[in-house]
Amino acid sequence: MSQQRSALSAVRRLIVKVGSSLVTNQGKGLDNAAIADWVAQIAELRSSGVQVVLVSSGAVAEGRARLGMSERPRTLHALQATAAVGQMGLVRAYENAFAQHGLNTAQVLLTHEDVAERGRYLNARSTLRTLLEWGVVPVVNENDTVSTDEIRLGDNDTLAALVCNLVEAEALVILTDQDGLYTRDPRLGDGAELIHNISLSDARLEAMAGDGMGTLGRGGMRTKLTAARWAARSGASTIIAHGRAERVLNRLLAGEEDLGSMLHADALRVGARKRWIAGQLQARGALHLDEGAVGALSRGGASLLPVGVRSVEGSFSRGDVVRCLAPDGTEVARGLVNYGAEEASRICGVPTREINERLGYVGEAELIHRDDLVLS
Template identity: 55%
Template sequence: MKSVIPHAKRLIVKIGSSLLTDNGKGLDHAAIARWAAQIAQLRSLGKEIILVSSGAIAEGMLRLGFDKRPADIHKLQACAAVGQMGLIQIYESSFRAYHIHTAQVLLTHADLSDRERYLNARSTLLELLHMGVIPIINENDTVVTDEIQFGDNDTLGALVANLVEAHALIILTDQEGLFNADPRKNPEAELIRYARAGDPELEKMAGGAGSEIGRGGMLTKVLAAKRAARSGAHTVIAWGKLENVLVRLAAGEMIGSQLEAPSGHLQAKKQWMIDHLQTAGKVFLDTGAVQKVLKDGKSLLPIGVTEIRGDFRRGEVIACFDESGREIARGLSNYSSSDAQRILRHNSSEIADILGYHGAPELIHRDNLVLL
């Protein structure tokens, strides 16, 4: 088995908090300098690199005098705001030694949920890569609340991989890779060298949360690989403290766990829809509608919808569920939630009489529908 990294031109490299900090003592300047040196070597091989970096909260904790991670969300936000300054300062000075420019990009999942902002973010990142700049991405922890609690930069790395159609996502962590059991509890646990991203068995094997500094466990990495695979990106989960791990991966060495993507990938608009972590609303389908959507590849008609939840506008992404509550698809609604409520369980021929205008016959057209 060979590493997929040598043939991957555009890479997303995600580095976890434990690899950037000195056991809770703030950022490890020497470690960040080593990462910059390795990334500079990858750049010399013609690779485009986007860096997704944790570490802001850990640095902020040090600067503000916290000896353990605060539980209060506003204190976490304050740590993130203060620590982000130090994080970017160190990256900038480290890459300057190799005459490489860097750019700070702070994102939230809301930025990637809005189609216009999604396209703007994509255009900016691609232009930065074209100019030879290394974007350094972090979640905008000062304005979000739910993501800080889960240490979600693994998912952010996958979202960025989809955003710029990267060839591979490298997740560097404090574990050697994915094991078939928790190696901290089971000495017989075996490292999984190769698997298909999205294999349900991988999620069963993944453990719980990580260290006290970061909150991302192995499960978030497995789910990130599954998400990245939808746009055709392979994922490698590797031990970040292995000497020259990035350079060795680029040279073809099999390190850690390689989770390969299927050969195909979703078209850009459908990938954008599936990347929504939160949808604007929910619709529940009867058995007949589920059959037509999943098996026959048909559009979703109002007559097949039994229930509508949420407040959404025309053109927003909504989730489709079967009668058991399983999400089966997502799509762009042709109607607002208020209008959809009025036409559900009705034939398309009745829409004009009910609403007083001629709208689309479908609640979601099949061209705007993606199956899960």
Template identity: 60%
Template sequence: MTSLLHDASTLVVKVGSSLVTNNGQGLDRSALAAWAEQIAGLVKQGRQVVLVSSGAVAEGMQRLGWKKRPTAINELQAAAAVGQMGLVQMYESCFSEHGLHTAQVLLTHDDLADRKRYLNARSTLRTLLDLQVIPIINENDTVVTDEIRFGDNDTLASLVANLIEADALVILTDQPGLYSADPRKHADARFIGQALAGNPELEAMAGGAGSSVGTGGMLTKILAAKRAARSGAHTVIASGREAGVLLRLAAGEAIGTHLRAGQIKTVARKQWLADHLRVGGRLLLDNGAIKALRDDGKSLLPIGVVAIEGSFERGDAVACLDAERREIARGLVNYSSSETLRILRKPSSDIAQILGYVEEAELIHRDNLILL
């Protein structure tokens, strides 16, 4: 098997906390220097690379003398503020040895949920890449709250891959790749060399968070690959401690687990919509509406909505659920939750009589809806 990175021209590389901080002992300069050297090699090959790096909280903990990761938001934010200084300073120092500049980019979910800020972030990142500057991206832990955080940098990395329409996402971890079970607990665990991103069996295989330093686990990596595949990006999960791993992958060597994207790139606007981690509300659909969306590519009409949950306004992103409460689509709604409650199960021809006006005949137009 040839590496999925062999022909990739734009890459997003994510490194986890345990790698960056040598399992929580403080920033590992030798590791950061090795990645900087490899990324510099990729740039010389004409590739563009974005680096998503964890480690700010872990480095802050070390600087503050904390032995255990705090759970209080304010303490995590303080640790991130302290640690981010050292993290970007060391990356800048390592990349400067290869004649490359770096740029610190801190993101929150709100930056990607708002269409204008989403486009601004994409424009900035593309400009940096064109200038051969290496963007160092992390979640903005200092200001983010628990309700709006990405939750882990695997998720953030997949969103960045979609944002810049990258060809591949590389998730470097402290494990060789994905196994059929936790190899630390099951001696007969089978290594997964390649699979299709989004395969439900992969999620069943993946476990929970595996490190006391970071917040991610194999499950978040599987879900990140699934999300990245929406924009046609392949994902490789490999050990960050493997010598020269990035350059070897780029040369075609099959290292780690390769999760192939099985679909073409999603239209950019719908891709942005799919990447919303939070939705304003939920619509429960009947079977007829689900068939109309899936099989016929039609818009969602009020008559096909059985019930609603949550509070939302016109233009908000909402989730569409089937009878088993599985999300089958997501879209921008044309009516608020209070208005939708009055017109659900009604034909579109009744909207004017019920509300006294008509914004749109559809509850969600097909141009503003994406199937998941």
């Protein structure tokens, strides 16, 4: 057994994400037997001292089944209405299943605004942690009934990773209808090999993760890779496994080596404030950097000075999250900016000593201080 797999037996706070295709049995209504099986496994983990947050897709898919829809709705208002119908059945199914094991559950619905606004982020974190301390199993989903194209989290893989950061979980398990991550898409022919253990810093990962997406959900394997990288910011490794494998959760936490794909969190753990910055899916603008600034940031420990910025993009205010882009457009970092867009445009490319001459005052010497900066 590898050291990384054996470490799973020591996990005491776990995020479990279950996809739409599993929960709804490929869109044929809720699979209550499968839900009961996952709940029984979570109950067993709870009895052994493991705190579990369950992130479950399925509201839209269950709504489709209840309403007799053959296809996923395309318009936002239809998706919201379908989710509202399906959420009722989804929550009731989980509540009934956990009650069989004497466990209380709590429904937690989140939107991007709940993790983008600092106060709401802290409130969500406190609520989830309190529920766990009380022995309650939170059942988390995106609030599809009120989210819009501008604020939606995008998929529950992303949501699960952000929840992982919120509660500082030690591991994220993504249950899907695939055995794990393959060297290539297994649907495209022979030669695909299942990867059991791999580092998130391995350059081969990008080629392995395809963009395929099921008809029931919004996330493909690439979104799971992105989610794993976000989860790693709080030190959590991610395991992708088939949700219908027998006793999959119990076997994973027992360290079974050949079950699913484990993506090791080998990046440095970052503090809560920086995790919040990194988790902002909607930056308000961008700063285009020169090669010197990119090099300084990439080496770590440096603040972003105005002299290293070539141009400013977007409309943002002091304190907003902005992206820092290399000359080729690649995001190298993001952070909380000390100047609004108009001021930043007037001082970009100039030495710090000239800020006062350009603006008539010096607010901060840095455009983004290193304490407010997270490398991508």
